[in-house]
Amino acid sequence: xPIGDFILNPAYGRADPNKSNPPxxxxxxxxxxxxTEVASRVELAARAIKKILKVDDINKxxxxxxxxxxxxxxxVYSINCVDYLPLCYAVHRVNGIxxxxxxxxxxxxxxxxxxxxxxxxxFTCAPLLEAALxxxxxxxxxxxxxxxxxxxxxxxxxxxxxxxxxxxxxxxDDLVEEGKKLKEVEPLSWGKGFSREKVAFVSYSSGTSGLPxxxxxxxxxxxxxxxxxxxxxxxxxxxxxxxxxxxLLPQSHIYALVVINQTEPYAGxxxxxxxxxxLESFLTCIQKFKLSFLFLVPPLMxxxxxxxxxxxxxxxxxxxxxMTGAAPLTEELxxxxxxxxxxxxxxxxYGMTESSTVVCFTSGIDIWHGSSGCILPGIKCRVVNAQGxxxxxxxxxxxxxxxxxxxxxxxxxxxxxxxxxxxxxxxRWLRTGDETIIKKSSAGNQHLFxxxxxxxxxxxxxxxxxxxxxxxxxxxxxxxxxxxxxxVPNEKTGELPKAFVVLNPGFAATHETxxxxxxxxxxxxxxxxxxxxxxxxxxxIPKSPSGKILRRLLRDKERERRxx
Ligand code: 4UV
Numbered sequence: 001x002p003i004g005d006f007i008l009n010p011a012y013g014r015a016d017p018n019k020s021n022p023p024x025x026x027x028x029x030x031x032x033x034x035x036t037e038v039a040s041r042v043e044l045a046a047r048a049i050k051k052i053l054k055v056d057d058i059n060k061x062x063x064x065x066x067x068x069x070x071x072x073x074x075x076v077y078s079i080n081c082v083d084y085l086p087l088c089y090a091v092h093r094v095n096g097i098x099x100x101x102x103x104x105x106x107x108x109x110x111x112x113x114x115x116x117x118x119x120x121x122x123f124t125c126a127p128l129l130e131a132a133l134x135x136x137x138x139x140x141x142x143x144x145x146x147x148x149x150x151x152x153x154x155x156x157x158x159x160x161x162x163x164x165x166x167x168x169x170x171x172x173d174d175l176v177e178e179g180k181k182l183k184e185v186e187p188l189s190w191g192k193g194f195s196r197e198k199v200a201f202v203s204y205s206s207g208t209s210g211l212p213x214x215x216x217x218x219x220x221x222x223x224x225x226x227x228x229x230x231x232x233x234x235x236x237x238x239x240x241x242x243x244x245x246x247x248l249l250p251q252s253h254i255y256a257l258v259v260i261n262q263t264e265p266y267a268g269x270x271x272x273x274x275x276x277x278x279l280e281s282f283l284t285c286i287q288k289f290k291l292s293f294l295f296l297v298p299p300l301m302x303x304x305x306x307x308x309x310x311x312x313x314x315x316x317x318x319x320x321x322x323m324t325g326a327a328p329l330t331e332e333l334x335x336x337x338x339x340x341x342x343x344x345x346x347x348x349x350y351g352m353t354e355s356s357t358v359v360c361f362t363s364g365i366d367i368w369h370g371s372s373g374c375i376l377p378g379i380k381c382r383v384v385n386a387q388g389x390x391x392x393x394x395x396x397x398x399x400x401x402x403x404x405x406x407x408x409x410x411x412x413x414x415x416x417x418x419x420x421x422x423x424x425x426x427x428r429w430l431r432t433g434d435e436t437i438i439k440k441s442s443a444g445n446q447h448l449f450x451x452x453x454x455x456x457x458x459x460x461x462x463x464x465x466x467x468x469x470x471x472x473x474x475x476x477x478x479x480x481x482x483x484x485x486x487x488v489p490n491e492k493t494g495e496l497p498k499a500f501v502v503l504n505p506g507f508a509a510t511h512e513t514x515x516x517x518x519x520x521x522x523x524x525x526x527x528x529x530x531x532x533x534x535x536x537x538x539x540x541i542p543k544s545p546s547g548k549i550l551r552r553l554l555r556d557k558e559r560e561r562r563x564x
Pocket of ligand 1: 457
């Protein structure tokens with residue numbers, strides 16, 4: 001069944017049709033639709049979306065339809081809002097595929113994703129409309145203006161100019177209204193339009209190397225992960241009474257998309273949605289909605305640790321768990337948070353887009369600070385050394401994951417598929433590119449520790465930045481002959497990108513040139529991709545005989561230097 005049915009239909013989960021616990025509640029206005037209302041909005045909007053996508057028969061296209069029917073991809077480029085998931089479900093209802101894009105992207109970055117996924121329709125929101133229209137109009141993107149729609153957001157987030165520019169654009173609410181006048185959508189039929197391979201989301205991740213790639217996540221992959229998380233959590237969380245959880249992290253990112261905005265509503269809880277982080281509104285929201293579970297990333301934990309005096313002014317006694325993921329949480333910070341806020345349990349999750357999110361997370365009854373917790377049911381893991389040989393407990397190596405939540409693969413990228421998804425011992429394994437160690441706790445559970453990242457990826461406040469993307473852009477600068485980008489540690493964001501640059505002959509390695517290169521990135525890339533780690537000029541970029549950049553060498557050198 002489609003993921004939306006699985007999440008919202010009380011026949012499968014604990015979503016309660018009554019009004020007391022809407023699946024999505026706006027953290028600014030307190031508004032939210034009941035489960036029944038959301039389901040009805042999904043059905044009605046689906047009728048209008050079927051017309052927009054020009055789908056004559058939703059069951060045409062056969063099994064594994066995701067690979068062959070790219071004309072049905074809908075881009076979603078919006079800040080967090082209550083209709084984000086309902087929109088995705090409405091698209092899925094007519095056998096379409098949604099491609100969530102980071103709301104921090106600029107027009108060029110969005111255009112790359114829309115072009116690559118061959119999106120034909122785009123949903124955005126008023127504050128992002130200008131960039132959305134630019135991207136829709138970019139070379140190779142085929143989204144006419146009439147196929148750009150708006151997701152409703154709270155009135156407080158509009159400026160007068162935004163309102164003026166948004167005039168004439170149809171909204172998700174308009175589609176729901178229009179749906180009332182349209183014919184019902186026929187049911188999706190198993191084995192015809194719908195199958196185990198049917199893709200629900202095309203999310204973007206750079207994986208272990210290269211540029212961001214479309215990750216094909218099936219309904220089945222995602223449902224599997226929701227079930228794994230819930231079954232695992234039952235040992236330490238009480239799901240009998242609905243509760244409210246913080247949904248501040250970007251809905252476009254796999255962590256929020258699956259763990260916060262789908263698993264929690266499936267368990268009958270409300271995801272209380274905030275569109276952006278501001279300390280006061282964050283704390284007000286926790287107090288007002290008596291949130292029990294805060295889903296965060298390590299930089300937000302640091303904000304909580306550094307602002308105890310402000311936090312103490314609010315009643316945060318409802319918080320039972322604070323969870324982080326997407327980047328390492330150090331043992332020190334985990335312990336510090338426990339000391340500062342002893343009534344909150346600090347837990348950590350580890351996973352990736354390519355595993356429909358969660359591989360492991362901390363069980364509330366066996367907390368080992370610094371560990372990413374235990375492996376979820378239904379997931380097999382191996383740790384292998386550089387020669388691909390399995391290693392035992394307490395030994396570091398790359399983590400391989402095999403399970404039904406490991407995604408179908410990358411869109412149109414056989415090379416990346418062959419490198420990332422390997423078949424060994426009769427199973428299909430995902431190479432995570434993360435160096436991990438499995439250790440046994442005193443309670444006898446195997447805990448996973450992420451010790452390093454072997455792959456190229458840079459993580460800034462949990463957001464992915466692909467070195468290859470920044471390198472490609474830097475090479476377009478007239479003064480740059482060659483370059484390599486690596487992560488350097490940063491207290492606030494975890495990491496920041498730093499560029500090593502070889503200049504073209506005749507250009508001086510001066511402070512001004514470095515500033516010019518930093519500006520070149522700042523002007524053309526979204527904020528989190530800026531070269532906050534600076535620029536260093538070198539004579540040659542270290543490369544392997546085949547021409548591959550040896551980023552690892554630069555990273556190790558940088559680490560050595562920072563130790564001194
Ligand atoms: O593809 P992605 O952007 O995916 C994520 C997923 C995050 C989460 C969040 C909560 C969970 O419970 C969960 O299971 C997963 O960020 O980036 C994947 C890469 O991010 C790093 C690691 O390098 C992954 O391959 N990463 C993710 N979680 C952790 C982490 C962690 N707990 N510790 C260290 N690195």
